[in-house]
Amino acid sequence: MLTLAEKVKQGLKTWALVNSPWVIHFNSGSCNGCDIEILATLTPRYDMERFGVKLQGSPRHSDILICTGPVTLQARDRLLRVYEQMPEPKFVVAVGSCAISGGVFQGCYGVVGNISEVLPVDAFIPGCPPRPEAIIHGVVALLGSLKSKTEAAIKEQA
Numbered sequence: 715m716l717t718l719a720e721k722v723k724q725g726l727k728t729w730a731l732v733n734s735p736w737v738i739h740f741n742s743g744s745c746n747g748c749d750i751e752i753l754a755t756l757t758p759r760y761d762m763e764r765f766g767v768k769l770q771g772s773p774r775h776s777d778i779l780i781c782t783g784p785v786t787l788q789a790r791d792r793l794l795r796v797y798e799q800m801p802e803p804k805f806v807v808a809v810g811s812c813a814i815s816g817g818v819f820q821g822c823y824g825v826v827g828n829i830s831e832v833l834p835v836d837a838f839i840p841g842c843p844p845r846p847e848a849i850i851h852g853v854v855a856l857l858g859s860l861k862s863k864t865e866a867a868i869k870e871q872a
């Protein structure tokens with residue numbers, strides 16, 4: 715059972731995470747098509763920052779890992795290292811058909827598989843490449859489900 719102070723602390727942490735998630739982007743083997751669309755979401759035209767989302771360079775400061783492409787043999791260990799350096803709670807978003815299933819790179823000799831074969835994925839955004847609106851929708855939906863899950867967990871422990 716949580717004390718009132720613990721409930722307030724947990725609520726504040728969720729509020730901060732949901733309103734100001736910092737993201738890091740990792741290309742583990744994509745053709746760059748999905749990456750261009752992710753960059754577009756951060757431009758003034760699509761403006762993902764209006765949801766508090768900020769692109770980060772360091773995994774140590776990031777809450778969400780946005781992955782594109784299949785996972786190549788060369789990128790696998792680096793992807794794992796980036797994920798391990800992120801603080802808890804951390805989330806993974808797979809952007810594009812290749813990240814979800816391997817896409818056109820499925821079965822290639824240098825490809826290990828899709829993102830969920832290497833990391834636990836919290837949200838999948840389909841498309842080849844997905845439009846910036848779809849990427850923003852996926853990230854915002856993830857934040858919404860995070861909020862309701864945490865609120866439910868706090869109620870359960872109360």
Ligand code: SF4
Binds near residue numbers: 784
């Ligand atoms: S989903 Fe399409 S755009 Fe994205 S990495 Fe694969 S081939 Fe490229």
